[in-house]
Amino acid sequence: MADDLTLRQLRYFVTLAEAGQYRRAARQLGLSQPSLTAQIAGLEAHLGLVLVERRRSGLVLTAPGREVLEHAQRVLRAVDDLKHRSDPLRAGLAGTVRLGTAPTIGPYLLPRVLRRLHEAYPELRLLVRDGAPRDLAEDLAAGRHDAILTQLPLPADAFEARPLFREPLFIAVARGHALAGRGTVGEADLAGQDMLGLGPAHALHGNVAALCREVGARLREEFEGTSLDALRQMVAMDMGLTLLPALYIQSEVQGPDGDVAILRLKGAYWRTVGLAWRRASGTPRALTRLGDSIAEVTRRDFADVVTPLR
Amino acid sequence: MADDLTLRQLRYFVTLAEAGQYRRAARQLGLSQPSLTAQIAGLEAHLGLVLVERRRSGLVLTAPGREVLEHAQRVLRAVDDLKHRSDPLRAGLAGTVRLGTAPTIGPYLLPRVLRRLHEAYPELRLLVRDGAPRDLAEDLAAGRHDAILTQLPLPADAFEARPLFREPLFIAVARGHALAGRGTVGEADLAGQDMLGLGPAHALHGNVAALCREVGARLREEFEGTSLDALRQMVAMDMGLTLLPALYIQSEVQGPDGDVAILRLKGAYWRTVGLAWRRASGTPRALTRLGDSIAEVTRRDFADVVTPLR
DNA sequence: AAGTAGGATAGGAATTTCCTATCAAAGGAT
DNA sequence: ATCCTTTGATAGGAAATTCCTATCCTACTT
Structure with a gap:
């Protein structure tokens, strides 16, 4: 029975x-x-x-x-x-995607993406949470995020990634700095300079460190920024130079009126930003939609700032 | 699969x-x-x-x-x-019981029952609907009611019934009528009188008709009341005598100030009122609760008006 | 490098669901 | 009234589902 x-x-x-x-x-x-x-x-x-x-x-x-x-x-x-x-x-047209994002990317990109996504797929909700960036991959692996928006490549191979765009990294210096007038600087200009970075938990830390090794600059590890804004302010106070990503600059640095000067680096200096998810989760359609929306926004609104991939 | x-x-x-x-x-x-x-x-x-x-x-x-x-x-x-x-x-402690009631009974009895029932079984709802009384049994049979409160006995044997009380039937006459002064009347007093009743769809019609045959009174079929109130008013205008049930009298006829005089009939004149339901429905516990509540109300509030049974 | 733990797979037993055939009783029709 | 039709209940067996044991495969530990 x-x-x-x-x-x-x-x-x-x-x-x-x-x-x-x-x-x-x-x-x-x-x-x-x-x-x-x-x-x-x-x-x-x-x-x-x-x-x-x-x-x-x-x-x-x-x-x-x-x-x-x-x-x-x-x-x-x-x-x-x-x-x-x-x-x-x-079909990936509804549901809630929990997206983790690096604090150096999300705030300057996602507002428009959210709007675009909501227009295109009104039933698809995006739950954006930015955590300490080193934890992003770990949180993704543990299932606390469904996907993360972060700098590529990722170390582990448990993840699948979709590169979205290449984002140039610019040198920022204090307005009063000797280099401030130069539109472009070469490696030689940076030799011996003090450089500032974010904490080692941030992917951007690696870029700064690598640059320092390359050009012979000095990474001032005792002054580590906790956010791009903090970093910019330290640069403005002439504590050193740093690398700032293009989207941040477009969003937060007011051109010639800003408190720091932005210099182009000779040679290609950029990072790749993409969407990553667990390989085990297949490739949910919702993530494809999300990736498409980001790609669309970058092409439409940020074409002069970043280079869309594929 | x-x-x-x-x-x-x-x-x-x-x-x-x-x-x-x-x-x-x-x-x-x-x-x-x-x-x-x-x-x-x-x-x-x-x-x-x-x-x-x-x-x-x-x-x-x-x-x-x-x-x-x-x-x-x-x-x-x-x-x-x-x-x-x-x-x-x-357990019959919840749910909705659809109760059909004869218009000569329900309005004068149920208000208190509803209160009592709600006190005792707050989740038990009673949906009271009074329909034309001849239809009561039919509506019950067809499942439009779960139970009916009506005069017993019922014709069909598809029903199960629980007698609740015996309700005396009194003679009502106009205040100016020759019999109005008498407290009690015998059969002989009624011989030859004009009597009024409700339509034949009402069970009470049968009581009046039977009384007429018994005592030799004349049933004025051309004047049929459609409600007890209408009947009382016709009596008050001296169009004839009628039988009124005790609960109605207690509720609607204001003693010596009323527009009709109430006379006791010699010999036991009453009708039996009870609860009936389809035999096929078993005996739902909720109906037992309902019957108990009615019995309790009659004992507590109407003991001097009707005779509780069992 | 071996061991352990956890999910997938295979094959067969036990239960559940379903069907056909048949029964009994209620309503209608003649 | 009596027969006939309709409707739900019952019985027995077939089909499908669910479940179990045994085993495999792979990822993570030790």
Whole structure:
């Protein structure tokens, strides 16, 4: 004896109540009358209630039967909701994506992406959380994010990544600095300079450190910024030079009026930004939508700032 | 291959999501891990979604998985509601009883019953509808009422009845009528009198007609009341005598100030009022509660007006 | 590098669901 | 009234589902 309620019982019961007859209900359900009888009997036994009065001429729900009918319909409606939601979910048109983002990227890119995404896929929600960047990959691996927006490449190979754009990195110096007037600087100009970076948890730290090694500059590890804004302010106070990403500059540094001067570095100096997710999660359609939206925004609004990839 | 969603799948999925591991979830569910795997795989196949990422160290719900989890929990909550409601329903402590009532009884008795019932069984709702009294039994038979409050006995034997009380029937005459001064009248006093009744659809019609035959009074069929109030007013205008039930009198006729005089008939003149329901519906506990409440009210509030039975 | 843990797979047993055939009783029709 | 039709219940066996044990494969530990 089945001792658990089944959807089958509820479905049959609702149909029976609507049909008002076992045989007719059974026909509608595409099964035999005895099978229907058995399921209804099972439901009644399970609930310990008499739900229908069997009568030759049209059957009648009992008072508890009517109540149970309402509940059963509520249950089936909830099930329908579930089924109907699964289509857009499958197509990546609905649902909530938890996106982790590096603090040096998200704030300067995502506002427009969110708007664009909402226009295109109103039922797709993006839950943006920026955590300490070193934790991004770990949080992604642990399933705390569905995807992360970060500098590529990622160390582990448990991840799949979609490169989105190359973002130039510029040198920032204090307005009063000797280099401030130069539009472009070469490696030689940087030799021996003091440079500032973010904490080693940030991917950008690596870029600064690498540059320092390359050009023979000195990384002042004792002064580590905790945000790009803090870094910029330290540069403005002439504590050193630093690298700032293009999107940040476009967003937060007011051209010639800003408190720091922006210099182009000779040679290609940029980082690659992309979307990454767990390989084990397949490639959810929703992430494709998200990637497309970001790509679209970069092409449309930031084409002069970054280089879209693919 | 089952192509329909089952509660089993949802239950297992929810447990799996909470347990975070197939084996642990399977243990909690009291089944083997392969069985659980199969059910989850079935759910995923049915929805066309990947719900969980299988990983050695703790598994992770996908974005659609989280969404589906919420829906599944909603479904299971609805199912729980249903199960939990079934207990009070079974005990007759909740639910809605559709009670049909004769217009010569209900209005004068039910107000107090409703109050009493609500005090005693707050979740038990009574839906009172008075229809044309001849239709009462028919509507009951057809399942439009769950029970009816009416004069007994009922003709058909498809019904089960619980007698509740005997209600005296009094003679009402106009204040100026020759009999108005008498406190009690005998059969002889009524011989040759004009009598008024309700339409033949009313059970009370039968009582009046029987009395007329018995005592040799004349039933004025051309003047049939449509309500007890209408009847009383016709009596007040001295168009004839009639029988009025005790509860009506106590409720609507203001003793010596009323527009009609009330006379006691020599010999026992009363009708039996009771609760009736379809034999096929068993004897729902809720009806027992209702009957008990009526009996209690009659004993407590109407002991001097009617005679409780049993 | 071997061991352990966790999920997937395979094959067969146990349960559940379903069907056909048949019964019994209620309503209608003649 | 009596027969006939309709309707739900019951019985027995077939089909499908669910479940279990045994085993495999792979990722993470030691």
